Amino acid sequence: MAGGIKKFVVGSFDDEAVLFPAVKNVRRAGYKIHDVYTPFPIHGLDHAMGLRETSLHTAGFIYGITGTTTALACMSWIFTKDWPLNIGGKPHFALPAWIPITFELTVLFAAVGMVLSFCYLCQLSPFVKKHHFHLRATDDLFVMAIECTEKTNDAEVEAFLQRAGAKEVNVQHAETGWWIGRYDREQKLYADAEKGY
Amino acid sequence: MSTSFELPGNYKKWTMGLIGAGLIALLYGLIAFHPFEHAAHGENINSTRFWAVLLQNSVFFLLICNASMFFIGVTTLAMGGWQVALKRVPEAISSVVPVLGIITFVVLMSIVWGGRTDIFHWLDKEAVAGDRVLNGKKGFLNPVFFSVWSTITIFLWWFIGRKMRSFSIESDKTGPMDYETGKKWINKNILWASFFIVFFGLTVGSTIPWLWIMSIDAHWYSTMFSWYTFASSFVAGMSLIALFVVFLKNRGQLEYVTDEHLHDVGKFMFAFSIFWTYLWFSQYMLIWYANIPEETGYFKIRVQGPFRGIFFLNLVLNFVCPLLIFMKKSPKRNWTLVTFMGVLIIFGHWIDFWQMVMPGTLGAHAELMPFEFGIAALFIGIIMWRVGVYFSSYPLTARNHPFLKESIIHHT
Numbered sequence: 268m269a270g271g272i273k274k275f276v277v278g279s280f281d282d283e284a285v286l287f288p289a290v291k292n293v294r295r296a297g298y299k300i301h302d303v304y305t306p307f308p309i310h311g312l313d314h315a316m317g318l319r320e321t322s323l324h325t326a327g328f329i330y331g332i333t334g335t336t337t338a339l340a341c342m343s344w345i346f347t348k349d350w351p352l353n354i355g356g357k358p359h360f361a362l363p364a365w366i367p368i369t370f371e372l373t374v375l376f377a378a379v380g381m382v383l384s385f386c387y388l389c390q391l392s393p394f395v396k397k398h399h400f401h402l403r404a405t406d407d408l409f410v411m412a413i414e415c416t417e418k419t420n421d422a423e424v425e426a427f428l429q430r431a432g433a434k435e436v437n438v439q440h441a442e443t444g445w446w447i448g449r450y451d452r453e454q455k456l457y458a459d460a461e462k463g464y
Numbered sequence: 465m466s467t468s469f470e471l472p473g474n475y476k477k478w479t480m481g482l483i484g485a486g487l488i489a490l491l492y493g494l495i496a497f498h499p500f501e502h503a504a505h506g507e508n509i510n511s512t513r514f515w516a517v518l519l520q521n522s523v524f525f526l527l528i529c530n531a532s533m534f535f536i537g538v539t540t541l542a543m544g545g546w547q548v549a550l551k552r553v554p555e556a557i558s559s560v561v562p563v564l565g566i567i568t569f570v571v572l573m574s575i576v577w578g579g580r581t582d583i584f585h586w587l588d589k590e591a592v593a594g595d596r597v598l599n600g601k602k603g604f605l606n607p608v609f610f611s612v613w614s615t616i617t618i619f620l621w622w623f624i625g626r627k628m629r630s631f632s633i634e635s636d637k638t639g640p641m642d643y644e645t646g647k648k649w650i651n652k653n654i655l656w657a658s659f660f661i662v663f664f665g666l667t668v669g670s671t672i673p674w675l676w677i678m679s680i681d682a683h684w685y686s687t688m689f690s691w692y693t694f695a696s697s698f699v700a701g702m703s704l705i706a707l708f709v710v711f712l713k714n715r716g717q718l719e720y721v722t723d724e725h726l727h728d729v730g731k732f733m734f735a736f737s738i739f740w741t742y743l744w745f746s747q748y749m750l751i752w753y754a755n756i757p758e759e760t761g762y763f764k765i766r767v768q769g770p771f772r773g774i775f776f777l778n779l780v781l782n783f784v785c786p787l788l789i790f791m792k793k794s795p796k797r798n799w800t801l802v803t804f805m806g807v808l809i810i811f812g813h814w815i816d817f818w819q820m821v822m823p824g825t826l827g828a829h830a831e832l833m834p835f836e837f838g839i840a841a842l843f844i845g846i847i848m849w850r851v852g853v854y855f856s857s858y859p860l861t862a863r864n865h866p867f868l869k870e871s872i873i874h875h876t
Contacts, residue, residue, distance in 0.1 A: 311875060320793075328791070355755075363749045 274415040274440050275301060276424040277400045278433030279408045283309060286409045289431035290315045293413065298424060301412040301443070304404035323388070327381045334376025338369040398441035408434075469717055469860055471852050479848040486842020489835050493517075505582045509829045512582040515575055516825040517839050519583065522568040523676050524700075524817040525843040526561065527668065527693070528810070531701025533558035533625045534664055535732075540628075540657040543650075545870030546728055549720035551862050553708045555632055556854035557701070558625050560847050565618040567846075572614055572676065576607045583825050586682040597683050597758075605679050613675065617667045624660045628653065635864040646866035668694050677817075680824035684762045686751070692743040693820075699736035699782075700813040703806040705729060708851060710803050717860045720872045723797040727876050730796030733809060737786035740813075744779070766819060770828045774819050781812030814840060 280286045286303070290312070293300060300316055346352070347359045357364065386392055404410040411428070415421055421438050428436045493499065497510040506512075532554035539547045547554075574580075581588040585598075586605040592598040598605070631653055635641070641649060673693035678685065686692075706729045712718045751759045766775045785808060795801045822830035862868065 324792070355753075357753075363745075363752050366745060366749065 272440055273301075273443055274419075274421070274438065275400070276413045276415060276419075276421050276428065277437055277439050278411045278413070278428035278431070279401050279403070279435040280411065280432060281408055281434050282432070283409065285432040286411070287312075287315055289411065289428070289433070292431055293411070293427070296427060298419075298427075299414045299416075301414040304400060304410040304412070306405055306407060306409075309409075321388075323381060323384060326384050327377045330380030331373045331377035333380075334373040335369055337376070338372035339365065342368065398439075398443075400439060400441070401435075412439075468857065469712075469715070469855050471856050472715065475711075475848070475852060479845050479852060482841040482845030483849065484845075486838055486840075486845055489838025490842060493835060493839075500578070502579065503582050504588075505585065506827070507582070509826065512580075512825055513829070513831070513835075515571070515580055515583050516821055516830075517836050518571045519575065519676075520817050520821040521839045521843050522564065522571045524697070524814055525847060526564040526568045527697035528701040528704055528813075529557050529560040529564055529847060530621055530625075530664075530668065531698045532705060533561065533621070533628065533660060534668070534698065535701065535705065536628060537657040537660045537664065540653050541661060543867075545867035546725065546874040548862060548865045548867045548871035549874075550705070550709050550718060550725055550729075551632065551865065552855075552858065552860050553712065553718075554705050555629050556851045557704055557708065557847070559629060559854045560850040561625055562622045563846060563850055564843070565622055569614060569618050573611060576610055584679055584682065585824075586679060595683075601682070605675075605682065610675055613671065617672055620663050621667070624656060624663065627656050628660065631656070632862055632865075633858055635862060636859055638864060640864055641866055650866060668697070677820050680821060681762055683758060686747050686759075686762075688743055688747045692740070692747055695736055695740040695743050696782075696813045696816050699733060699740055700810045702729060702732040702736060703809040704847075706733060706802050707806040707810075710799050710806070712855070712860060713799070720861060720868075722874075724874050724876050725871070726799065726802055727793070727796045728874075730790060730802055730805075733802075733805060734786055734790040734796065737782060737790070737809065741779075741783040744783075765823045765827065769823070770830070771819055771823055774815060778812065778816050778819060781808060782816060785812075 278289070280289060286305075286309075290300065290303065294317060303312060303316060305312070342365045343360060346361070351359045354361070390397060400412050401408055401410045411433075413424055413428070415424070415438075425436045425438070493514045497514040498508065499511050499514040501508055501511050503511045535547075535554050536551065536558065538544075575583050576587065579587055581591075584605075586592060586601065587607065592602060603609075631649065635649065638645070668690070670690045673690040674685075677693065678689045706726070709718065709721060709726065709729065713721055748763065751763060765771060786805065789795055789801070790805060795805075818830075818832070818836070865871075
């Protein structure tokens, strides 16, 4: 339970056109948006939420050159030092012939590395449990979770979201981190935790 | 906003200066290089140099200007909307095609009908008769087919391109289009764009680089050569578009063009640099691996002979630089860097064309001297002159294009 239990005010919107101004207004009012969960990627939402640009492509570049280096180092060592063979009279250091393999390994490293990094950043993995703010976030609702501090008046936030056009507003206590577990067990987790509040 | 754009005085000065410098170089070549003296291969180097340089420059600059019409064609067929805000720029560049087309035609015809066997070895009838390989290619490589097909090609590039431009100009007069008119107008564009693309495939995509450039090394052939040439001319053509977009934006024109549009043009420059490398490598590696004498001859002079430096410089300029400089998002949105890369890529592919033409014609006597750059300046000046005329004759934004709004709100 890395993140600890936090309190959230959750507003669900059924229209993208209402969501955008709502995100802007919530930010302008100074509330902290934990995240917005949408059924599909929405162009420009990251801008509206003020998220910084991802570093995933930098990671991808590093994975890529790791692949390039691995391929070239491996092949040049094998073909010139470890087990030199005469292949069609070509030089042992046959760079043009290695380019396709180098290319493939570059792509493979970059692709696999980026997928794994992406899963890690989004806290996705088999057997990992995360709190769902609203099940319909994967279907037809845009769900905005606002994180509360001790000073936050949640009734005020709820009213604010209502005014911004949310169809459903409620307060939830949730684990922000991720943990090993399965969705069909440990149903009582939050109820136990709520005793502390 | 005024409808016509006043060209700045500096632009006119540069245009005149480049054309002037080019004409001096041309005149110098005409006097000093004795271009009309007959010469067999390697006999009269100066005379060969004159025609080889003209061939390289005229074909290169004609192809990169024609690439603009290809860009308009593909974006039209793909129902693209983002490019509408800057569509007048490729239109203006494609309006250079008739001028450069005529120049290229004159150069090609002088070479072919002037019997310049030092440029095109297949023009030598005696050599062809005693040569099994060239004899087999006689149906394709002969002056009559060469002339007829070149004429048709240049004529249709000009004709279909003019048609596409006229639709765009006509939309300035008709005013905003309603749904039905807009649909009809788009369909008309699609029809002519498809004619252009099909014909482009038959010419730049296959036969024209074979005839105009590959036949210099008459014994050698590569089925990949035309795509390689196309990639070269297209990436340089996109760079030319980028340069003129930056120029106009600096002059306060193209009000709807933002970083987003520049980013997309930059993506084309980046992606097609990689595509060019892919074709370059595919051609090179297969020949290197198979190691068949009649094929490796082409690369022997380039990789191991006097062109070694240029051969690797070509790869650095056109692959390593775009790959490393243009990979991230921010350089593609940086107007200064895009300008720098535009110049670099155009120069790189000019060098690429230079190393396609020179080894088979001049061999070890090839030079990169003021004469070569002077002739290039002549062509750049002509492009600037024609593009300037187009810019000052028509509005710089295609205001009534049905997809203009899509371009204004474009977001990558």
